[in-house]
Amino acid sequence: MKNKQTKNKKSSKRILKYGVFALAIIGTIVVFSGGGNEKRNYITINITRGDLSYTVSATGEIQPVNTVNVGSQVSGTIDNLYVDFNSNVKKGDILLTIEPSVLQASVDEAMASLTSAKSQRDFAFSEYKRNKTLYNDGFISRAEMEQSETTYNQAEQSVKKAQSTYDRAVTNLGYATITSPVNGTVISRKVDVGQTVAASFSTPDLFEIAEDLTKMQIETSVSEADIGVIREGQPVTFTVDAYPTDIFNGTVRQVRLSPTTTSNVVVYTVVIDVDNSDMRLMPGMTAFVTVIINSAENVYKAQNAAFLIRNFKSIDPTLDETITPDTHLAIMRDCEIQFIEYKKGLESATETQIISDQIMDGDRIVVGVQGQTSTTQSSNNRGGPMGGPGGGGPMGGPM
Numbered sequence: 001m002k003n004k005q006t007k008n009k010k011s012s013k014r015i016l017k018y019g020v021f022a023l024a025i026i027g028t029i030v031v032f033s034g035g036g037n038e039k040r041n042y043i044t045i046n047i048t049r050g051d052l053s054y055t056v057s058a059t060g061e062i063q064p065v066n067t068v069n070v071g072s073q074v075s076g077t078i079d080n081l082y083v084d085f086n087s088n089v090k091k092g093d094i095l096l097t098i099e100p101s102v103l104q105a106s107v108d109e110a111m112a113s114l115t116s117a118k119s120q121r122d123f124a125f126s127e128y129k130r131n132k133t134l135y136n137d138g139f140i141s142r143a144e145m146e147q148s149e150t151t152y153n154q155a156e157q158s159v160k161k162a163q164s165t166y167d168r169a170v171t172n173l174g175y176a177t178i179t180s181p182v183n184g185t186v187i188s189r190k191v192d193v194g195q196t197v198a199a200s201f202s203t204p205d206l207f208e209i210a211e212d213l214t215k216m217q218i219e220t221s222v223s224e225a226d227i228g229v230i231r232e233g234q235p236v237t238f239t240v241d242a243y244p245t246d247i248f249n250g251t252v253r254q255v256r257l258s259p260t261t262t263s264n265v266v267v268y269t270v271v272i273d274v275d276n277s278d279m280r281l282m283p284g285m286t287a288f289v290t291v292i293i294n295s296a297e298n299v300y301k302a303q304n305a306a307f308l309i310r311n312f313k314s315i316d317p318t319l320d321e322t323i324t325p326d327t328h329l330a331i332m333r334d335c336e337i338q339f340i341e342y343k344k345g346l347e348s349a350t351e352t353q354i355i356s357d358q359i360m361d362g363d364r365i366v367v368g369v370q371g372q373t374s375t376t377q378s379s380n381n382r383g384g385p386m387g388g389p390g391g392g393g394p395m396g397g398p399m
Contacts, residue, residue: 041370044332045306047363052346052353053295060220062285064210071203074175078195089180098176107173110166117162121155128152184211216274218287221267229293236272238287250274296346300354306365330366
């Protein structure tokens, strides 16, 4: 009997021990859950004030506004070069000469033919005058007189032909001296002394002359998705690798209507005027262009991730259904949430303007609750600009 009582006491102690342990577990859950009255940790994004612009980006090559390719109309060996790369030239300056002996021989041959043709014409004219006198006096027939007249007319045409051949030979001899057609700078020289120029089938390029390097242009390609907002006169900023910290300015001069299709992408050429008075920009540089479509100064704005939330139920389950993210923002102000009306203004690739007379400096947009799944929080997984709790970037931590 005594053993039985001892066994019952041990069982009672064991039950009491396990009961206390169970109560301790239940008490811990209540403490951490807070019975639904715990302080919630909200995820927010800062509202900032500053300038905002809607832009279209592209790349292009810097080129002179007017470039002239100088070629040769005659063949021959280059005798002398008078300019080199970067030489400044004026219209009419001699650039090079082609060895003229062959061309001079053609002139001499044409001159000899012309002299012979004139002699034959003079003889035919004298013969015609003499036969005409004899015909008038009745000593020869009309046929003989007309024959001499025809011979004279043919000789006259031979003179004209020989004169034309001579003029062409003289002109070709003049082409042996290549002169600059414009004022400008030699940016390319493609021949050397002793090189043979063959102009039989096409005009070979000898020099490339930029007419005015103080005025440059950028020809950039803009996709059909963005070309609709490009207009003549729009301001442009661009950078080049040669001066990575400097920003240059330009203006859209022309939107060309001719499309080009590359890899199934339709693009249009946009020509941008650039002032190069300081001569820092050089032909061929790659320009990273930003066309400024619209801009706003000193406005309230936030990162685009702040507007990804689809409903406010995760923030305030008791909220009126008429208050939606399309018309309102959940603002954290003085550690309290307020819902204010707003409209979206100018949008860029990363930020959106907030139009509201209820915004105050220091406000932050509530985009979700820490630990809950929401559309805004899912953007974190995509590596967007919004940081998680304890993360970096413009987004604040839990409140």
